[in-house]
Amino acid sequence: MIMSIKSPEYAQRRTQLMQQMQPNSVAILYAAPVVKRSYCLDYPYRPNSDFYYLSGFNEPEAVLVMIPGRKNGEFVVFCREKNQAQELWHGKRLGLQGVMNELGANEALPIGDIDQILPNLIAGKDALYYAFADGSYINAQINKWLTKVKKNAYAPTKFIDLEDLLHEMRVRKSSTEIALMQKAADISADAHIKAMQNCQVGMYEYQLEAILEHHFKQNGAKFCAYNSIVAAGNNACTLHYTDNNCVIDDNDLILIDAGCELDCYASDVTRTFPANGKFTSEQLALYDVVLQANLAAIDCIKPGISFDLPHQISVEIITEGLLELGILQGDKEQLIQQGAYKDFYMHRVSHWLGLDVHDVGSYREQQNHQNWRNLEVAMVLTIEPGIYIAADNQQVAPKWRGIGIRIEDDIVVTPNGCQVLTNKVPKDPKQIELLMQGK
Ligand SMILES: [Mn+2]
DSSP states (O other): OOTTTTTTTHHHHHHHHHHOOSSEEEEEOOOOOOOOTTEEOOOOOOOOOHHHHHOOOOOOOOEEOOOOTOOOSEEEEOOOOOHHHHHHHHOOOOOHHHHHHTOSSSSEEGGGHHHHHHHHHTTSSEEEEGGGGGGGHHHHHHHHHHHHHHTTSOOOOOOOEEHHHHHHHHHHHOOHHHHHHHHHHHHHHHHHHHHHOOOOTTOOOOHHHHHHHHHHTTTTTOESSSSEEEEGGGGGGGGOOOOOOOOOOOTOOEEEEEEEETEEEEEOOEEEEETTTTHHHHHHHHHHHHHHHHOOOHHOOOOBEEEEEEEEHHHHHHHHHHHHHHOOOOHHHHHHHHHHHGGGSOOOOOOOSSSSSSSSSSSOOOTTTTSOOOOOTEEEEEEEEEEOOOTTTSSSSSSGGGGGOOOEEEEETTTTEEEEETTOOOOOOHHHHHHTTTT
16 A cells, blocks of 8 residues: 555656746755664665655655756656665665666666766756755755856756745645555554553553554554654653653553554554543543544634634633633633643644654745635644643642643545544543443
8 A cells, every 4th residue: 555656646746846847947856865873774764755755766865856848858867776786785776777667767867977967957047946954965066066067057046945846735635645644544543442452550651652563564554653652641741752661550541642654654643541441530521621622623624714723722622621620710711812721731733744744834824924824625634632731730739630631633624624534543531441441
């Protein structure tokens, strides 16, 4: 269930990009570098998301060049050549011929020749697109090529951030991407179910983590989309807790925020459940507030609403809930105005989801950056309200302390509303208790 490297969708994306580029321009995009982990060893390779989005190519030491209107072909790729010795140690490479055949490059050239050949491809162009965020290495490369071009030709004088165009394209997902994300969400949902079913008081958090990640890999998801958070008791109040090395106590709630990455597409799922299979009344009271916020925020999602609306709804429900439980005191509207909820709910309810877990793309209108943008069909976002009351919070009654709750789902905007990709894993407290009791 991965997208074939030969999928015509990659070429369609390149065409869509080139149609938006200025006349007489060229775009250059580098593959992600290999990153060293220690001494002789590297981190597992993960392609740059933009690079993968345009090519499906997952080798390092490669450069995509897109030149709209070029007679000899618009898509040129620099890549590693075939090399028997290197491939014996490190695995197969596509090589020049493979890049032509599989990737559909019009021309494939050895990466070692880029400094000689690339200046010819940018000579006489008006504008050069590249990813500004790629930083010092690409800046140095570009300066080197420009210096070379200027010796005997006209060099581009206009430099445009390639990410602006690409990231806007990535905000709306194709049906292939949505199908992939559904698959990733299904694997993650099943992993969360397994964690609930196999949780035992006295286990270490990392043992639950192992259950989740075993399921990811067992189902073809090689990587986690982000470092798994398995937080028992007060650890759940650390928003990005990843130590996962504590023993799970009897009355702990466990917050698991973990999702697999499938073919580079992320899922992002959080569930919170009682270690011993039964919520205490305090845990349940707070849980219900978060669940109502999650459900109401999802319920409002449809094309045309502001990206900010689900957040405002979650703020209102959480403030109201904290008021009812006596954790906040005062006038609801005033408390919302003052942001009193931020002591307990300090993050926003949503982010984009896609090739990156906090996916790229603006949250604001292009015309007016003051305004939140409106949701459109095929956008994918998370909904993840939470309440966190740390053990050392002296402002609230002791019975509420040491409880952290978040409930997070992945949502696709559809023409009539939305579709929840992560519905498979229960979030109703009764259903969670029944599941944990083996029913
Ligand atoms: Mn998230």
